[in-house]
Amino acid sequence: MRALVWRAAPHLLDATHAGGDPLEEQREAQNPAGGASTTCVTSEQWTDGIGVVGVSGVVDMLTAPLLEEAIRTALAKNPRALVIDLTAVEFLASAGMGILVAIHDEVSQDVKMCVVAEGPATSRPLKLLGIADIIPLYSTVEEAVAALPA
Template sequence: MVSESSVDGVAIVAASGVIDMLTAPQLEAALRDALVKEPGSLVVDLTEVEFLASAGMGVLVAAHEEAGETTRLCVVAEGPATSRPLKLVGIADIVPLFATLDEAVASLRG
């Protein structure tokens, strides 16, 4: 499941459950919808994600590329199901990674 919201002018796309080849298109569509609005900042919140497959990681990389210079994009992920794979494959090297939504929002506002 994917939802969109905003906090203090920061766009947030939050996913939950499993992100795999069947559900990654939902996340991709939500991120595209958010990026079309050209927010200054976008947080992808994976706090409630139980499993992140390579298809989901590919969506994050594509969103980072699509955001370009106009939107600052970051990811909230903590734990072995999300942050660990993002670090292992090197995505955390190109997309800022935060442990909590509050940390991410504070970073983007600062």
């Protein structure tokens, strides 16, 4: 299993706009107890030609490029299907959702792509924005893999 870790540079996190940092405000709304993470970790696992890209932590405009890199790296291995597992994601910003839609639109018809998301930080925004109508959404990796054609 391969894991990538990206941590935002502290000087990037200190840049605020008038009225505060909107990303930090969104993170605090998701996690009012504090302790908002600035880390995004990705992993990759393979079974029978199905790639599972696991993501944990925060996916925002600073860490979304890591998500894109992980998905494109997996796609370069020519999977028959790709499952993006967001169950360990604490915060999913529009930058991350945009990457999911863009890559879904780019993949060939031969590659089935789906997302695993459960909970308010991931499945709720995907459903509210209609992304779950474009990309199949499942509650568990097992459910997603079982739904893929053999």
